[in-house]
Amino acid sequence: MKTQYIGKPVSRVDGLAKVTGSAKYSADFKVEGMLYGYIVSGSIAKGRIISIDTSGAMSLKGVLQVFTHENVSGLPWFSIKYKDMDAPTGSPFRPLHDDKIIYSGQPVALVVAETFELARYAASLVHVSYQEEDFTTDLVKNMDQSYKAPVGKLGYVSPKSRGNADEAFDQAAFKMSGSYQHGAEHHNPMELFSTTAIWENGKLTVYDKTQGVSNCQFYIGNVFGLAYKDVRIISPYVGGAFGSGLRPQYQLFMAVLAALELKRPVKVGLTRQQMFTFGHRPVTLQQLQLSASTDGSLESIKHEAFSETSRFENYTEIIVNWSGTMYNCDNVKLKYELVGLDMYTPVDMRAPGAVTGAHAIESAMDELAYELKMDPLIFRLKNYADEDQTEEKPFSSKELIACYREGAEKFGWTKRSIGPRSMREGNQLIGWGVATAAWDAFQxxxxxxxxxxxxxxxxxxxxxxxxxxxxxxxxxxxxxxxxxxxxxxxxxxxxxxxxxxxxxxxxxxxxxxxxxxxxxxxxxxxxxxxxxxxxxxxxxxxxxxxxxxxxxxxxxxxxxxxxxxxxxxxxxxIAGVNSIEETSTSGPNPINKMKYTFNSHAAVFAEVKVDEDLGIVRVTRVVCAVAAGKILNPKTARSQILGGVVWGISKALEEESKMDHQYGRFMNHNLSEYHVPVNKDINDIEVIFVEEKDDIVNPLGVKGVGEIGIIGVAGAIANAVFHATGVRVRNLPITMDKVLQIAEDDKNQVAV
Structure with missing residues (x-):
């Protein structure tokens, strides 16, 4: 019988290197004669630099140069046509390009010295004077400035409406309306961004933290006017990125700039605080209106989303489109608009768009189920979509019903009493919630x-x-x-x-x-x-x-x-052949892509316990049932789903980057105040991989599991909190003050 490895729980082949410390990350590469750079961050949100005094830094022995917009010029940069591979439409940020300040925390100088400690100290001696200008960083206060999101970013598809949702909503027997909001979130991987650049014999070698070495090569070649063949990017290990490494970050530019100028190897890294200065999951406000007939059939879906972006680029996500494909409904009205603010462009963050939209549509589905006095899971099954109504195409495969069935059985969903505040243990109110998740199966x-x-x-x-x-x-x-x-x-x-x-x-x-x-x-x-x-x-x-x-x-x-x-x-x-070498290219089947919709799916069941007196929410159980085609390695795939669920718990209850609109700056820019889960926050998580065979999606029949694990979690938890307390918190994260405040206003009031 042939030995099989695909589908088996093989341990990580790189595990030994990681646990013994022999795996080298970008900051671990050292070469003789290396210099160190430290970036000076701007302190205002908008305006101009009047002057930069670098004399104090340059007077120190061992400081070689302080790079600013005053001594950086003549770079080829790049045209709108030749940006990095993940850039949205607009004009990309150019570090040290001119005296303009366009967001708080913008890099304004790079100090290069013989040691890191000296560079850091010298950076404190660089004094910058500014002329401030009026700015705004508040999405809610600038809703009247919203505009239709342009097509252009890789993978973005404009939402499509169908039928007459307004008329159907007006005539429906059961309906709900609600607004949902979540704050900004930052990626915060364990590994900070770091770059080591080596210029030698007309060739540039760069060790960088990135999710795309070719993208960094493309970017550096375009910015500095170098032939791609003369630029080599190396990144063998990455200590987490979650989307933050898709676009080249500014330490890459700084390290290469200094190496080319000083003709010596240069290492530049970002501090944890500076990790909050190059993009985030955007603040988004969503408005949902759903209606249904007396038998529970969806009659209309109206979903609008408004997201923040920078003034210089149009960052887009697919947020509302999911509401047109998740459930069967003939009348769907979708709208997605952007609001330009004085901040850095948001960047992709695990399951961009889908995790945002799913929280809203899944919460709204739960709310309408309660209006109908129908079990939320039965309501979803009632409106199950057998095909993609938006594109009028069948799914290449869809085992979501099996996800519902197997997840519900493992969770014990049939034991759930439907009424809010109907399950408890002492002063702990118990709630059970469910949500659906979907994600594109790309190739x-x-x-x-x-x-x-x-x-x-x-x-x-x-x-x-x-x-x-x-x-x-x-x-x-x-x-x-x-x-x-x-x-x-x-x-x-x-x-x-x-x-x-x-x-x-x-x-x-x-x-x-x-x-x-x-x-x-x-x-x-x-x-x-x-x-x-x-x-x-x-x-x-x-x-x-x-x-x-x-x-x-x-x-x-x-x-x-x-x-x-x-x-x-x-x-x-015996054939006298010392080696065989081949190179092969693969790609998606364009005919299949036109004929089918490719999605992975999941059903998420969550249990919460809420302290009735203090409003403290604990997630005590999660069951996530996933249909993602062929699972190549159940061990590593399970880890991906576990990580996604943990992050979903974090998104629901903890994570939020707090912007002080008076200064236009994220204030909790550290791991002591940017809250993420610790071990005590995480309890039982059960991952179920539902069998799903798909011979159409790609030659391996796989759909990927990196994103699907996070998408439905926040919605399931929000729904569980309502079931436990009767309090509907629509603004993430769900913190104890929101639970108590809404309950105090009116325990039966569905609050925005």
């Missing part, structure tokens, strides 16, 4: 290279990233099974622009995109070996049909005659 073009040596060892490489998702491991599994090798004989390499081109690591598309390329290139190597087996005279397969040849654990054999076999090593030896 992007990707390339991979395979090198099989005469010792039977295989090296497969692609210029992708592993941000902790398990890419090293699943690609090794795919390669080992595709070529019939032992997994210990396969090495997968990534994170280098000298490797074949791969897309940005994001959107849950890496498994499908790079995985298909890895499978393809291994199949190409297998074809060469088969041809070699039937063409080599001393081979047991000489002058026979190659269709009966199979590969397993490094042995080539006949499917009909197990006694006829030869090892790959021996075959290459």
């Amino acid at each position: 992007a073009p990707a390339r991979a290279k395979a090198l099989l040596s005469i010792d039977g060892k295989l090296i497969v490489s692609s210029g992708t990233s592993d941000i902790g998702t398990g890419t090293y491991t699943i690609m090794t599994q795919i390669a080992a099974e595709s070529l019939g090798l032992k997994i210990e004989d396969v090495t997968f390499k990534l994170g280098d622009t000298n490797m074949p081109l791969a897309p940005l690591e994001g959107g849950s598309w890496t498994a499908a995109s790079v995985g298909a390329a890895v499978k393809g290139v291994c199949e190409d190597v297998k074809k060469k070996l088969k041809k070699m087996a039937v063409k080599t005279k001393t081979s047991p397969f000489y002058d026979t049909s190659s269709k009966d040849i199979v590969f397993d654990s490094g042995i080539i054999s006949d499917v009909n005659d197990s006694s006829k076999s030869i090892s790959i090593v021996d075959l290459m030896r």
Whole structure:
């Protein structure tokens, strides 16, 4: 029986390197003669720099240069056409380009010195004088300035309406209306952003924290006018990014600028406080109106969303579109607009748009279910969408009903009493909530290279990233099974622009995109070996049909005659071949893409316990049932869903970047005041992978699990809080003050 690795819980192949400290992250690379840069951040939200006094810093022995807009000029930069690969429409931010201040925390200077400590101290001696201008950073107060979101950002699709939602809403027997809001959130990965740039013999080598080495190469080449072939970006390990590493961050520019100017290696890193100065999940206000008939059939969905963006770029997310595909409804009205503010452009953050929109639509569905006096799960099943009504296409596969069924059974949903405040333990009010999640199953073009040596060892490489998702491991599994090798004989390499081109690591598309390329290139190597087996005279397969040849654990054999076999090593030896090298490209099937909608789905069930006197909310249980096609590695996939659920709990109850609109600055820019869960906040989490076969979505049948785990969690928790308390908190995060205040106003009042 053929050895199988795909679908097995293989431990991380990079695990040993990480736990022993031998895995090198961007800040770990050191070279002789390295200099250190420290960035000076601006202190106003909008205006101009009148003067920069760098004399104090430059007077210190060991300080080589202070870069400012006054001595940085003549850069080619980039045109609107040639920005970074994840840039939205607009004009990208150019560090040290001129005297304009366009957001608080903007980098205004770079101090470079012989040591990090000296650079940091010298930075404190740089004095900047400003001329301040009026600014605004408040989304709610600027709603009258909203405008239609333009198409242009990678992956953005304008929302489509259908039917007559206004008329259907007016005539409906049951209806609800509500506004939902969540604050800004910052990614805060454990690893800070850091770049080491080395300029040597006309070549630039850069070690950078990024989710796309090719994107950084593209950016640096465009900004500094360098040939792409002369720029090498290396990023073998990434300590979390969650979307913050999709676009090149400004420490990359600073390090390269200094290295090119000073002709010495330069390392520049960001502080934790500076990690709050280059993008975030945007504050978003959503308005929902749903209506249903007496039998619980949805008659209308009206979903509007307003999100913040910068003045210089139009950052877009797919927020409201999900309301047009999640449930069966003939009358849907969708609207998505932006509000330009004096801040940095938001950036993609795990499940961008979907996690925001799902909280609103899933809360609204729960509210309408209560109006109908119908169980929230039964209400969802009643309005189950068998096809994508927006695009009028079937789903390539959809096992959401199985997610509902298996999740509900594991959770014990049938034991739930429907009335709010009807379940308790002493002074602990118990609530159960449910929500649905969906995410696109993307596939992007990707390339991979395979090198099989005469010792039977295989090296497969692609210029992708592993941000902790398990890419090293699943690609090794795919390669080992595709070529019939032992997994210990396969090495997968990534994170280098000298490797074949791969897309940005994001959107849950890496498994499908790079995985298909890895499978393809291994199949190409297998074809060469088969041809070699039937063409080599001393081979047991000489002058026979190659269709009966199979590969397993490094042995080539006949499917009909197990006694006829030869090892790959021996075959290459007798054929006089030292190595086999192949490169393969994969991409989505354009015909299938036109005919089907590709989505992963999940059902999330949450239990909360709320202290009746203090309003403290604890999430005590979560069951997340996921249908995401073929699960390549249940062990690493489960970790992805667990991480997503934990973040969903954090989003629901804790995370919020607090903007002081008087200063236009995020004030809790540290890990002591930006609240994230600790171990005591997390209790039982059950992950269920529902069996789902999909032969259409891509050659591997995978849909990705990076995003789907977070999407429905906040909605399920918000619904559980209502079930526990009778208090509807629509403004995330759900903190104790909101629970108590709304309850005090009126325990039965649905509050905005």
